[in-house]
Amino acid sequence: MPYGAGAPRRVAQRGDMTSDNPLNDRLDDDDYPAYTMGRAAEMLGATPAFLRAIGEARLITPLRSEGGHRRYSRYQLRIAARARELVDKGTPIEAACRIVILEDQLEEAQRINAEYRRAADESADRAGSGSV
Numbered sequence: 166m167p168y169g170a171g172a173p174r175r176v177a178q179r180g181d182m183t184s185d186n187p188l189n190d191r192l193d194d195d196d197y198p199a200y201t202m203g204r205a206a207e208m209l210g211a212t213p214a215f216l217r218a219i220g221e222a223r224l225i226t227p228l229r230s231e232g233g234h235r236r237y238s239r240y241q242l243r244i245a246a247r248a249r250e251l252v253d254k255g256t257p258i259e260a261a262c263r264i265v266i267l268e269d270q271l272e273e274a275q276r277i278n279a280e281y282r283r284a285a286d287e288s289a290d291r292a293g294s295g296s297v
Contacts, residue, residue, distance in 0.1 A: 198228040198236035205237040209249055215258070219248055222262035 206213045216235070219225055225244055227235040237245075244265060251261035 194238075195240040196238045198230075198238050198241075200237045200239075200242065202227075202235045202237070205242055205245070208242060209245055211245070211249055215249065215252070216245065218258050219245055219262055222259050224248055224262035224265060 200208065202213050202216055206216055209215070216227070216237070220227060220235070225237070225241040227237050227241065230236055247265050247268075248258070248261045251264060252258055256264065
């Protein structure tokens with residue numbers, strides 16, 4: 166069934182949104198490859214060629230359907246959108262992908278450093294109070 170402006174939508178039936186419904190787990194899963202290349206490109210306002218290019222640059226690696234078609238998750242689309250913003254500002258696609266990767270690595274390193282600092286501060290507080 167097609168989705169988009171004017172497309173018919175199925176009305177949720179009573180019991181559809183229970184915790185026993187595996188569809189709900191997939192809908193809530195940011196890593197579930199729910200979007201086809203065409204739909205992902207449409208959502209990003211980009212072309213399928215853009216998605217292929219960021220895949221070749223190894224920014225994201227789409228999963229493949231049983232038929233071999235690329236499928237994208239919401240998480241991957243958020244990453245692709247960041248690259249798209251940089252490309253729209255004139256950054257070459259390979260550089261945009263590298264920037265996004267480095268930004269994510271920096272954020273992760275800062276998070277780890279903050280955890281180490283908190284642990285060191287807690288250890289120093291315990292040592293200072295005499296209880297080790």
